[in-house]
Amino acid sequence: xxxxxxxxxxxxxxxxxxxxxxxxxxxxxxxxxxxxxxxxxxxxxxxxxxxxxxxxxxxxxxxxxxxxxxxxxxxxxxxxxxxxxxxxxxxxxxxxxxxxxxxxxxxxxxxxxxxxxxxxxxxxxxxxxxxxxxxxxxxxxxxxxxxxxxxxxxxxxxxxxxxxxxxxxxxxxxxxxxxxxxxxxxxxxxxxxxxxxxxxxxxxxxxxxxxxxxxxxxxxxxxxxxxxxxxxxxxxxxxxxxxxxxxxxxxxxxxxxxxxxxxxxxxxxxxxxxxxxxxxxxxxxxxxxxxxxxxxxxxxxxxxxxxxxxxxxxxxxxxxxxxxxxxxxx
Amino acid sequence: xxxxxxxxxxxxxxxxxxxxxxxxxxxxxxxxxxxxxxxxxxxxxxxxxxxxxxxxxxxxxxxxxxxxxxxxxxxxxxxxxxxxxxxxxxxxxxxxxxxxxxxxxxxxxxxxxxxxxxxxxxxxxxxxxxxxxxxxxxxxxxxxxxxxxxxxxxxxxxxxxxxxxxxxxxxxxxxxxxxxxxxxxxxxxxxxxxxxxxxxxxxxxxxxxxxxxxxxxxxxxxxxxxxxxxxxxxxxxxxxxxxxxxxxxxxxxxxxxxxxxxxxxxxxxxxxxxxxxxxxxxxxxxxxxxxxxxxxxxxxxxxxxxxxxxxxxxxxxxxxxxxxxxxxxx
Numbered sequence: 001x002x003x004x005x006x007x008x009x010x011x012x013x014x015x016x017x018x019x020x021x022x023x024x025x026x027x028x029x030x031x032x033x034x035x036x037x038x039x040x041x042x043x044x045x046x047x048x049x050x051x052x053x054x055x056x057x058x059x060x061x062x063x064x065x066x067x068x069x070x071x072x073x074x075x076x077x078x079x080x081x082x083x084x085x086x087x088x089x090x091x092x093x094x095x096x097x098x099x100x101x102x103x104x105x106x107x108x109x110x111x112x113x114x115x116x117x118x119x120x121x122x123x124x125x126x127x128x129x130x131x132x133x134x135x136x137x138x139x140x141x142x143x144x145x146x147x148x149x150x151x152x153x154x155x156x157x158x159x160x161x162x163x164x165x166x167x168x169x170x171x172x173x174x175x176x177x178x179x180x181x182x183x184x185x186x187x188x189x190x191x192x193x194x195x196x197x198x199x200x201x202x203x204x205x206x207x208x209x210x211x212x213x214x215x216x217x218x219x220x221x222x223x224x225x226x227x228x229x230x231x232x233x234x235x236x237x238x239x240x241x242x243x244x245x246x247x248x249x250x251x252x253x254x255x256x257x258x259x260x261x262x263x264x265x266x267x268x269x270x271x272x273x274x275x276x277x278x279x280x281x282x283x284x285x286x287x288x289x290x291x292x293x294x295x296x297x298x299x300x301x302x303x304x305x306x307x308x309x310x311x312x313x314x315x316x317x318x319x320x321x322x323x324x325x326x327x328x329x330x
Numbered sequence: 331x332x333x334x335x336x337x338x339x340x341x342x343x344x345x346x347x348x349x350x351x352x353x354x355x356x357x358x359x360x361x362x363x364x365x366x367x368x369x370x371x372x373x374x375x376x377x378x379x380x381x382x383x384x385x386x387x388x389x390x391x392x393x394x395x396x397x398x399x400x401x402x403x404x405x406x407x408x409x410x411x412x413x414x415x416x417x418x419x420x421x422x423x424x425x426x427x428x429x430x431x432x433x434x435x436x437x438x439x440x441x442x443x444x445x446x447x448x449x450x451x452x453x454x455x456x457x458x459x460x461x462x463x464x465x466x467x468x469x470x471x472x473x474x475x476x477x478x479x480x481x482x483x484x485x486x487x488x489x490x491x492x493x494x495x496x497x498x499x500x501x502x503x504x505x506x507x508x509x510x511x512x513x514x515x516x517x518x519x520x521x522x523x524x525x526x527x528x529x530x531x532x533x534x535x536x537x538x539x540x541x542x543x544x545x546x547x548x549x550x551x552x553x554x555x556x557x558x559x560x561x562x563x564x565x566x567x568x569x570x571x572x573x574x575x576x577x578x579x580x581x582x583x584x585x586x587x588x589x590x591x592x593x594x595x596x597x598x599x600x601x602x603x604x605x606x607x608x609x610x611x612x613x614x615x616x617x618x619x620x621x622x623x624x625x626x627x628x629x630x631x632x633x634x635x636x637x638x639x640x641x642x643x644x645x646x647x648x649x650x651x652x653x654x655x656x657x658x659x660x
């Protein structure tokens with residue numbers, strides 16, 4: 001059995017023994033896995049990572065001793081595996097458990113492999129109306145929808161998504177369900193076009209344009225989703241937000257951001273960090289065809305061509321690169 | 331008539347003509363005015379300020395053509411004067427009106443003067459059970475209570491106030507009404523003692539102590555009021571906050587703060603800026619004796635000794651310095 005191994009900024013295709021599942025685990029045969037910016041960071045050595053990465057996946061259940069009804073089903077899986085014992089796990093929020101493992105990130109093998117063990121409670125069955133090429137987007141789509149779980153997003157607000165990268169696009173495509181008038185602000189005409197085709201309003205800007213001039217043209221926003229991926233993106237957001245507005249921060253830069261907190265205080269602005277989301281909500285969005293994720297696929301590679309896939313994924317401006325562990329994924 | 335004039339980092343006592351009130355204004359004869367850190371910043375030339383500062387005041391109404399019933403009453407006044415026409419003013423929130431003037435700060439004479447014009451709608455009558463030495467704290471007390479208007483604060487949460495300066499002390503003394511177990515963390519034994527005497531739990535730390543070691547000893551908090559006044563105070567707060575917790579930011583430093591937004595995102599933390607508050611709520615706290623503000627008075631000076639008063643107020647670590655414009659303020 002094969003898996004992709006990250007070590008010292010190198011990628012190796014290794015042989016792994018057939019996985020032995022533990023109690024309350026399910027063995028998933030991976031069909032597709034998506035490459036996320038976090039994987040690129042892990043490759044680059046952030047968090048001192050070494051091992052099998054990958055946390056966006058769809059697969060077929062091969063073993064499930066505690067729930068045999070899952071066998072043969074197409075599934076996706078939450079990536080946070082809580083300890084099951086702390087107060088956060090007890091209230092059903094393993095996403096923030098201090099002792100959690102995270103599939104493909106912290107102390108749990110990832111999905112860039114032919115087989116993956118997943119805790120039974122993390123498993124979500126994918127409806128038959130959803131293709132694996134759509135289902136592989138469930139993890140990032142859930143993250144894109146997380147703001148709608150954190151704050152009220154309705155049609156009354158004036159909302160902007162900053163950044164037309166993968167997460168910005170998914171945010172705009174999905175959150176427009178709650179706020180049809182939202183504006184996606186980005187620097188890439190061809191990416192904005194993907195959102196436009198699905199009815200999202202867009203605004204093309206460029207690196208030289210100052211936020212003040214953007215504000216003069218666009219006005220201020222009640223809610224901004226900051227998904228630029230740049231450490232100074234937050235300052236753009238602070239310049240464009242209304243007093244008492246909320247900025248949802250999606251960018252996880254490894255540089256510190258320099259922020260004018262006086263502006264935050266005087267205008268009583270709220271910044272809320274936002275990470276993983278609700279898989280059930282993302283699956284409902286896909287089932288009800290509230291957005292089309294397929295135009296966000298940059299390319300699909302067989303896992304034996306992982307080097308090539310990863311090189312493409314690391315190229316700035318590329319959309320979602322998907323790796324197939326199955327000869328006939330469709 | 332006399333007033334205190336700030337210009338080019340100098341203070342002058344000037345003569346002013348007797349104020350002419352405009353429509354819907356009230357003429358207030360100032361009894362007492364408090365010196366705030368903002369006044370020190372204005373003196374230092376931030377915001378390019380020149381003029382008569384002062385925004386914490388209590389006085390007696392001398393003229394009130396539109397509401398003669400106010401004449402002779404002891405009053406305090408909201409400092410934000412909205413344009414009355416924009417959408418924020420229409421929904422009753424002149425605090426964030428873009429065209430607002432702010433008493434003693436922006437385009438409106440301040441309270442370091444014998445007489446002050448105040449918009450009628452900004453006036454609050456002070457109950458007879460409240461002394462002027464208490465009433466002069468209404469403005470900062472309202473600001474200290476603002477977090478309780480912005481988020482739910484109840485006894486269930488584990489809450490810390492960071493910083494035992496004037497605002498930190500007022501925050502701890504007032505917010506303990508909602509959360510009796512809250513902890514005030516500061517570096518000054520004598521200031522913590524003021525809070526302790528009124529039943530606030532306190533913790534003495536020092537500049538050398540790292541936030542990590544504080545966390546080991548105190549655990550993490552659901553809510554932190556960041557009132558250190560230092561640009562790096564926010565990072566202490568970020569180290570001590572629970573996942574999905576809320577930091578209320580009170581510090582308005584003129585330096586930028588370097589913040590690890592990745593921590594904000596991964597732990598889904600919320601930062602909410604917090605400024606001015608609700609005078610009615612502050613007056614209720616004083617009337618019902620929910621806290622005693624008098625131990626927070628550092629000293630009281632007659633306005634002709636303003637130089638001396640201001641020198642003391644600028645000395646680091648000093649509590650509230652009050653200026654009297656009345657020979658018999660009590």
